[in-house]
Amino acid sequence: MNTVSGSAAAQGGDTRRPGGGSGETVAVVGAGLIGRAWAIVFARSGFRVRLHDQLPAALENCLATIGERLADLAHYALIEESPDTVLARISIADSLADAVGQAVLVQENVAEKLEVKRELFTQLDALAPADAVLASSTSWLPASSFTEHVPGRARCLVAHPTNPPYLVPLVELAPAPWTSVDTLARARELYERAGQTPVTLKKEITGFLLNRVQSAVLSEVFALYRDGYADAEDIDRVLKDGLALRWSFMGPFETIDLNAPGGVVDYAQRYGGTYREVAETAVAFDWDPDTIARLDAERRSRLPLESIEQRSAWRDRRLMALIAHKRGQPET
Template sequence: MEKDPHLNITLIGAGTIGLSFAAFHLTHLPSPSHLTIYDPRPNLEAHILSTLPTFFPPGDSPTPASLSQIKIAHSLPSAVSTAHIIQESGPESLPLKQSLWADVERHAPQDALLWSSTSGLPASQQAQHMRDKTRLLVVHPFNPPHIMPLLELVPSPSTSPSVIQRTQAFWTSRGRVPIQLKRETTGFVANRLAFALLREAVHLVEQGVVGVQELDRIVESSMGPRWAVAGPFKSYHAGGGSTGLEGFFANIGGTVQACWDEAGRVNVGDGWEEGVFRQAKECYGTVDTEERDRITRRVLEVVEEERKRGKR
């Protein structure tokens, strides 16, 4: 991709998501000096220099000299005053985000794109204190965003179509998959799907049907690889043979309905947590995210290679 020599990106928040986005943007910007990071933590520069390299594959991490070119902002006005894109990945606090965007709006260029990486706070609520509510757009990643292609674009009813189009063009040109949702909904789409599976997983473990590790192995050995190739609708459409999804439901719709009827009704705070949390700690301890990221990269590479092969 042609690297825009004039593009300046500001990231607000240097937690896991913020630095993951930093790693992604660094691979597409002409120089680390085009990236600005603002975070109120007192040891920000040391935190970035020690943590950011872990988001890159072994051997591909930028040098300390290169990372030192990243601009560290010590105030919000200085962080956003010359930015073309401002991407926020701060705490999930609605009052904080409402105040933040009002401040950003006062100091950022009028045509700067304003994106929130929130996991569940809609743009319509975040923009309440902004003068121009058309500017704000939720750009929700699937963790870790420096690897996962998906970006859910969740506009408020006020978000400008131009903001959506420019955002789609930005991510598409960088090989990502920006999907615009038609309306705001709690948790957006990817999280709702993931949390629905998590709820049933908790129910099955809590009921003693299966253990935490066995359930993970079931997913890793079935739905995991299948869904890397085709989502649920395409998968079950294929499962119906020549009659497609309609044929699938005609064949085993009764079993599907029975599972839906018996789906777990567990809720956070119901008392299942102690046992499930204990099993997760016993099975996994601290998860090796470097291994996770390495394998995930390779899975995505293979899927893309095979799709290109099929188009030849």
């Protein structure tokens, strides 16, 4: 159901382009992990960003942290302007009204709590310009669950990023039944101008597309681990040295289409029965604490908790190098 179109999408998202935003303002509400990352996305593509958080403490070192990320991106040529030029487009707004007053798009990134989002969307609708798109970064909540009561609910939708959105361009646009066609089209155009790769859900479902696919993969790898078929390191290897090599540039449908001489029908005839058998005998993982504790012991023996931050920075550098590589490759 990937409905990617447009120039940014054709390139797998070209997140470096300055000028996509043409100086328009995006309000980023909630300055935690995802809000700060969105600020980078919009600022580097030329939007002015007004960043707001209800906790002054969350805003304290915000610009300095964003500056550090921008320096990393510059190192991998993932921004076209200097970090200072991009950073200068981001400013802190002390009040919600001030943040959203001039916005063409409001990107909400507050805690994943239904009541908090319900209340905030009421306020955003009252404070933002009448034609602004109101988008939530929620990972799991359908837009209808927190916008039904909002007078301007036709301009509300989910725009779920993948962490961190300044490296991973996918954004899932998930409208509520009452989101207008115009809102969806404008959202799509704004995220493409921001260099992201939007995909559109045709109807609501908890977890949207990405988290549901991730959920299916996690359920199977945990079940294999729970039932003692391999240790965690080898199961991880199945992805990183196996399936995910292809998946970093083509999807599973494209993959199977090329894995039988006659394409997808041929593939289904050859292997469909076996896949059906696997599905019928699978015992889904129910997130039982014993299996989690066993995995934790295995992971912690390889990576002590105190090294997680360092390892995360390594992961981000690897991701930047991969994205820089992908950018130089032809799509077809």
